Amino acid sequence: MSTQTQAGNPNDPAVRALVRPVVKTGPAFWGWLALLVVILAWFVVSWARQLTVGHVLSGQGTRGAVWGITVANIVHLIGISHVGIAISAVVRIMRLERYRQLARLAEFVTLASLATAVLNIGLDVGRPDRFIVNVFWYGRWHSPFVWSMTVITTYFVGSTVYLYLAMRRDIACMATVFPKRAGFYRALSLGYRDTPSERERNERTVWWLAVIILPIMVSVHSVYGLIFGMQAARPGWFNPLQAPYFVLGAIVSGFSAMIIVAAVVRRLFGWQEQLPPRMFKGLGIFLGFVTLLYMYFFFTEQLTASYAAPAREGEVANELLTGQFAGLFWPVAVIGLVIPFWALFVQGVNKNVISIRLTVTCAVLINVAMWMKRFFIVVPSFMHPHLPIRVVHYQPTAHEWGLVLASYAFAALIYTALIKTIPSLELPESLPVGATARATDGLWLASSTRRLLLALTPLVGIGLIALGIAYRQLVPASAVWVTGIVLLLTIPLQICLPTGRPTAKPAEVAEGVTAPARETA
Amino acid sequence: MLRWAMAIDLDRCTGCQACTFACISENNIPYARPDETARGVTMAWNEMVVYEEGQYPNPSEKIVPRPCMHCNEAPCVKVCPVGATYKREDGITMQDTGRCIGCRSCEVSCPYGARTFNWFDSKTRFAAMERTQNPLGQPLRPIGTVEKCVFCHQRLDRLRADLSAGKGPRIVRQALGKRINGAGVTEALWSEAVDVLMRYYAEGKMSPNELDPTVTSYLPACVTVCPPQARLFGNVADPDSLVARSARDPRAFTLLEELGTHPNVVYLHKG
Numbered sequence: 001m002s003t004q005t006q007a008g009n010p011n012d013p014a015v016r017a018l019v020r021p022v023v024k025t026g027p028a029f030w031g032w033l034a035l036l037v038v039i040l041a042w043f044v045v046s047w048a049r050q051l052t053v054g055h056v057l058s059g060q061g062t063r064g065a066v067w068g069i070t071v072a073n074i075v076h077l078i079g080i081s082h083v084g085i086a087i088s089a090v091v092r093i094m095r096l097e098r099y100r101q102l103a104r105l106a107e108f109v110t111l112a113s114l115a116t117a118v119l120n121i122g123l124d125v126g127r128p129d130r131f132i133v134n135v136f137w138y139g140r141w142h143s144p145f146v147w148s149m150t151v152i153t154t155y156f157v158g159s160t161v162y163l164y165l166a167m168r169r170d171i172a173c174m175a176t177v178f179p180k181r182a183g184f185y186r187a188l189s190l191g192y193r194d195t196p197s198e199r200e201r202n203e204r205t206v207w208w209l210a211v212i213i214l215p216i217m218v219s220v221h222s223v224y225g226l227i228f229g230m231q232a233a234r235p236g237w238f239n240p241l242q243a244p245y246f247v248l249g250a251i252v253s254g255f256s257a258m259i260i261v262a263a264v265v266r267r268l269f270g271w272q273e274q275l276p277p278r279m280f281k282g283l284g285i286f287l288g289f290v291t292l293l294y295m296y297f298f299f300t301e302q303l304t305a306s307y308a309a310p311a312r313e314g315e316v317a318n319e320l321l322t323g324q325f326a327g328l329f330w331p332v333a334v335i336g337l338v339i340p341f342w343a344l345f346v347q348g349v350n351k352n353v354i355s356i357r358l359t360v361t362c363a364v365l366i367n368v369a370m371w372m373k374r375f376f377i378v379v380p381s382f383m384h385p386h387l388p389i390r391v392v393h394y395q396p397t398a399h400e401w402g403l404v405l406a407s408y409a410f411a412a413l414i415y416t417a418l419i420k421t422i423p424s425l426e427l428p429e430s431l432p433v434g435a436t437a438r439a440t441d442g443l444w445l446a447s448s449t450r451r452l453l454l455a456l457t458p459l460v461g462i463g464l465i466a467l468g469i470a471y472r473q474l475v476p477a478s479a480v481w482v483t484g485i486v487l488l489l490t491i492p493l494q495i496c497l498p499t500g501r502p503t504a505k506p507a508e509v510a511e512g513v514t515a516p517a518r519e520t521a
Numbered sequence: 522m523l524r525w526a527m528a529i530d531l532d533r534c535t536g537c538q539a540c541t542f543a544c545i546s547e548n549n550i551p552y553a554r555p556d557e558t559a560r561g562v563t564m565a566w567n568e569m570v571v572y573e574e575g576q577y578p579n580p581s582e583k584i585v586p587r588p589c590m591h592c593n594e595a596p597c598v599k600v601c602p603v604g605a606t607y608k609r610e611d612g613i614t615m616q617d618t619g620r621c622i623g624c625r626s627c628e629v630s631c632p633y634g635a636r637t638f639n640w641f642d643s644k645t646r647f648a649a650m651e652r653t654q655n656p657l658g659q660p661l662r663p664i665g666t667v668e669k670c671v672f673c674h675q676r677l678d679r680l681r682a683d684l685s686a687g688k689g690p691r692i693v694r695q696a697l698g699k700r701i702n703g704a705g706v707t708e709a710l711w712s713e714a715v716d717v718l719m720r721y722y723a724e725g726k727m728s729p730n731e732l733d734p735t736v737t738s739y740l741p742a743c744v745t746v747c748p749p750q751a752r753l754f755g756n757v758a759d760p761d762s763l764v765a766r767s768a769r770d771p772r773a774f775t776l777l778e779e780l781g782t783h784p785n786v787v788y789l790h791k792g
Contacts, residue, residue, distance in 0.1 A: 054641035054664050056553075056562055062637045064561025066628045126623020126638060126665025134622050138603040145602035145626060232780050233596055233632035386632045386777055387570050387587070392561040475604075 010177045010431060018425045020269045023178050029420075036413045043406035046399065047123065055126060058400040065382045065394035070124040072374035073404045076253060077117035077411075078152075078224050079246070079370070083254030084110025085159055085217045088166065089210035098282065101274045101425050105265060106258050107163040108424065112414040113257075114156050116407055123403050139478025141469075144227040146478055151220045153482050157489045158216055162209045165202060165496055168192050170423045172433040177423075191444055191498045194433035198498060205492045221250040228377065235312035236305065236381040245297050252294050253370040255287045259363035261415075263356060265424070274425055277354045281347060284359040288344030291366055295337055298373075315384045324393065325380055328372060336369020447499045454494055461488035523708045524593075524612040525672055526757035526785040527744070528767035529586055533751035536584035540743035540752070541567050544588075547673060547742035548659040551643035562640045566670035567743055570634075583790075586751075588743060589614060589635040589670035590776065590784030597627035597636060597669075605667075611708070612785055613672050621666040628667055632777050633784075636669045657738070672754075673741035680718075680739040681711045690735040693717050712756035715740065719755050719763050757785060 009015070016023070050057050060068045088103035090096065122128040139146040172189035175182040192198065222243035228234075229242030239245075259280060266275045305317035320329045340362035347353045379394050418424075445453070461484045468481025544550065544567040553562045572583040591614045597606050598614065605621035608614055628636040642664040654661065659675060662668045683689035684697075685705045694701060696717045700710060718740055737745040744752040755764035764787075767773060772789040 051665070052642065055638065056557055056640040059560065061557075061561025061563065061640065062628065062634070063563050066625050066638070121624075124624070126625070126667075127621065127663075130620075131622040131624065134603040134620060138605075138620060140602060140604045142599050143602040143626075144600060145624060149602070227626070231596070231600070231630050233630050385634055386780070387634060388572050389570055389634045392559065395560075 010173075015177060015427065015431065017270065018274065018427055019174070019177055019423050021265075021419050022174070022421065022423055025420075032416065036409050036416070039406050039409035040413065043403065043409065046403055046406070050123075050399070050403070051128070057397060059394055059396045060400075061392065063389065064392045065379050067124070067378050067382070068394060069375060069396045069400055069404055070120055072371065072378045073407070074117050074120045074124065075224055075246075075374045075377070076371050077113045077120060079221065079250035079253040079374075080257045081110045081114040081117060081155075081254070082217050082221055082247075082250040083258045084108070085155075085162070085210075085213050086251065086254060087258065088162070089214050089217075092166075092207060092210045093214075098279055101271075102258070102262060102279065104163070104167060104422075104426065105262060105424050107159065107166075108415055108418045108422075109254075109258060109261055110159050111156075111163070111418065112411040114152065114159075115414055116411040118152070119410055120404070120407055123407065135478070136482065137476055137479050139482075141472035141477065144223060144230055147223045148220075148227060150478070150482055150485070151216065151223050154485050154489070155213075155216050155220045157486050158209070158213050161489055161492055162206065162213055165206045165209065165492055167422060167426075168202060168496070169194060169199065169433065170427045173427050173431045174423060176432065177427070190493075192433065193498060198496075202496050205495050209492050218247055221247040233386065234381040235310065235384055235386065236316035237377075239301065241297065241301060245301070248290065248294055248297060249370060249373065252287070252290045253367055255283060255290065256363040256367040256370065259283050259287065259359055260367065263360045263363075265419070266356075271425070277356050280356045280359045281354045284344045284362065285348040287359075287363060287366065288341050288348055291337060291341045291344070295341065298333075298337075312384045312386055316380050319380045319383060320376055323380075324383070325376060329376065332369045332372040332376075336365050336372065340365045340369075444498045445494070450494060450497070450499055454491065457487055457491055457494065461485070461491075522758040523610065523712055523756055524758040524785060525591065525677070526612070526755065526764045526768065526787065527588065527672070527741070528753040528764050528773070528787045528789060530751045530753075530767075531583070531585060531788055531790040532772075533749040534584065534586060534747075535749055536569055536586075537748060538569060539746050539748060540586055540588075541565060541569065543742040543746035544670070546658075547655060547676075548671075549643075549654040549661055550668075551639075551641070551646070551661070553640070557640070564637045564640070564668075566635070566637070566668070585776075585788065586743075587633060587635065587776075588786060589672070590633055590782065590786045591670075591672060593783035593785065594781060596630040596632070596780075596782060600626045600630045602626070606669075609674070611677075613674050614669070615671060615674070616667060616669050618662045618666040618668060623665040623667060625667060632780050632782065636667050638667050639664050673743075676739050676741060677711075677715065680714060681706050683739075684710075684714060689714075690718060690739060692721050692736070709759075712759050712762065716755050716759070716762045719744075719753060723750055723753060723763060725750075757787075 058068060058070075060066060084107040087099060087106035091099050091103050118132075122131065125131045135146060135149045139149060168189055169192060171185050172192040172194060174185040175189070178185070192202075225242035225244070225246030228237040229239050232238045262275055262283075263280070266272060302317055302321070305313045306321070315323075319325050343358060344362050347355065347358055382394070383391055385391065464484030464487065465481045466484075468477045468479075468484060471477055471480075545552065545565070548566060550564055550566060553564055557563075567586060567588045570585045570587045572585065574581045574583060591612055593612070595606070595608065595614050598608060601607075602624065603620050603622055605617045606614060606627050607617070623638065625638050628638055639662055643661050644664070657675065657679075659671070680689060680693075684693065684701055687701070693714045697710065697714060706714070718736055722736060722740070722745065741752075741754055744754045753763045753767055755762040757765050757768055759765060767789060768787045770789055772791055773787045774790065775784045775787055777784075
């Protein structure tokens with residue numbers, strides 16, 4: 001009981017610990033920010049140079065690797081992006097309380113890596129000035145890239161809405177926890193007043209959103225598999241395994257990245273208690289399991305290709321095992337997959353071994369191995385075209401490496417911004433909302449308006465999607481169906497917006513200050 | 522029905538590369554520096570693919586000139602996200618470099634390697650090209666877009682336009698006679714006109730050395746320039762055209778038939 005009343009106090013040390021990165025800004029933060037800005041400034045200059053001089057600055061070529069490490073990096077980042085939804089939706093649906101505090105940190109990873117993946121697409125395409133607008137407007141329904149645009153947009157908007165609704169209460173709480181920015185948090189919480197009915201509605205909407213978003217997550221990674229799997233022209237790619245293979249790869253790289261990020265923020269912000277070693281062990285067990293599964297897929301793929309496949313398939317497969325990529329492949333397979341799996345397995349089956357250091361080391365090895373695996377997916381296929389065209393070996397240039405690596409500064413910047421503005425850990429439910437808020441703040445909808453909106457939005461949204469599909473041959477079809485999807489994704493927001501003009505003194509909010517909300521709810 | 526196609530007789534081809542160079546100058550294709558070519562940065566719409574066969578001491582080479590195949594089931598058209606690559610009514614696979622985003626998925630999807638990315642800025646880099654480029658050919662393409670062989674559609678279109686304006690090659694106007702009038706040139710007439718030119722050329726009535734511009738500037742550059750006259754061009758949907766006759770030849774085959782692309786470039790080889 002005493003802990004509950006303490007936790008209800010915004011000045012309690014336990015609460016301060018949760019919001020430490022938001023409320024405390026030291027010289028280390030400014031130093032870090034300056035570093036990121038410097039790297040990104042270099043990045044912009046380097047990119048501008050590529051735009052004027054051309055992609056000749058990279059090691060790619062028509063008679064070599066048409067796609068290179070930038071594409072490998074895009075696949076890797078898209079893969080990592082899966083983790084936010086996977087963790088937070090699964091935690092919510094299966095009620096895994098031990099991993100609850102990880103959910104939002106993982107959501108941030110999704111947003112940061114997805115945005116950086118799009119940035120990397122911008123690096124890879126020849127005309128970044130056109131690519132977003134043209135794919136949106138002129139999108140052709142039969143192109144895997146357009147499917148990718150559709151699902152990435154859905155995923156990005158959907159997970160932003162999900163993240164927002166899941167943390168809306170905490171944002172409202174921040175107005176009392178961090179009064180200096182109370183106005184910002186009040187505006188951001190869109191009039192959230194934490195009445196029991198509002199809280200329940202919010203919770204239920206988020207639960208359903210989690211159920212809906214999980215299959216979208218699967219679709220994003222499947223589509224990336226299909227971008228490769230549908231290319232009959234490239235030996236090594238045309239493969240029905242690609243879509244599930246990519247989903248599995250996404251899970252492996254996503255969880256390994258999440259372990260690394262969690263360990264870093266745990267150390268930086270002193271969240272030893274909130275992110276306990278047992279949590280890392282649990283993540284490690286799961287990571288070991290999916291790594292084993294991935295190796296199994298890998299083995300199946302290699303075996304099929306080298307057994308009795310068309311000649312070129314076998315050549316590409318052997319290029320990895322014994323050819324020009326063997327020197328990279330074997331260290332990756334052994335040090336990056338087999339050994340970490342074994343270490344995580346030992347830790348998993350042994351009750352006495354709980355080591356964050358071990359788990360993080362394995363996660364780093366696996367993550368790097370997964371990056372290399374993407375390289376092995378993309379590049380070797382270009383070395384053995386079906387026609388006997390002479391191709392040269394792909395050697396990524398320093399310019400290319402620089403851009404790819406510096407793009408991670410962009411991810412770090414987004415992650416820093418999110419961690420700096422939004423409470424990354426869930427605040428205790430007993431914390432009151434809006435003690436200092438003016439009750440008349442915020443957006444609201446009249447009940448009748450909301451009923452009308454909720455009736456119209458699905459109609460218009462589904463109508464637009466149907467229209468886009470029916471007239472897929474005409475030009476702005478992709479824009480029409482994407483607009484329809486985005487419109488549908490605003491439904492959760494409409495459901496959760498408060499109804500009725502806020503009264504000057506809502507009784508429930510006033511009560512919330514004294515009585516712990518958990519009891520009223 | 523109109524479907525432009527090409528037949529390349531490998532038993533005639535000497536691998537002299539005249540077609541490659543004619544293509545470069547007709548279509549203003551920028552050339553890469555040697556150090557770039559060494560890294561695989563090449564730009565060519567037509568090039569020679571060399572099949573190496575046999576082991577020492579009996580090696581042999583088969584040289585196959587490879588333009589774009591203008592496939593009926595073009596994989597590049599399927600994967601293009603923005604419709605920058607599309608099939609024209611007459612079967613030519615076109616590239617709209619004004620819309621292309623340079624994602625290179627078409628280049629990746631083409632099993633023939635017939636597409637090339639603008640790895641550098643041809644406009645600023647080859648300042649000389651601004652002055653020396655062929656004004657009647659393809660205009661220079663912007664940096665960061667993909668380009669490809671377009672069967673010299675500019676020449677074919679010019680033939681149609683000239684004929685309907687009462688101009689154009691004398692031999693064609695003689696052969697078609699009164700059927701050309703101010704009402705414009707139908708597809709059937711257009712295809713017949715190309716076939717008249719092709720026959721005149723292929724039946725040896727004109728040596729390529731004569732360079733009669735009224736004939737040579739209306740057929741694809743690689744066809745008109747070929748010294749052994751290994752290339753034939755025409756409407757494969759017209760069963761009487763030279764190209765359709767070649768396509769029925771027992772020596773005829775297409776490249777990578779097993780991929781189901783249905784190319785419109787047919788090769789002839791006695792095997």
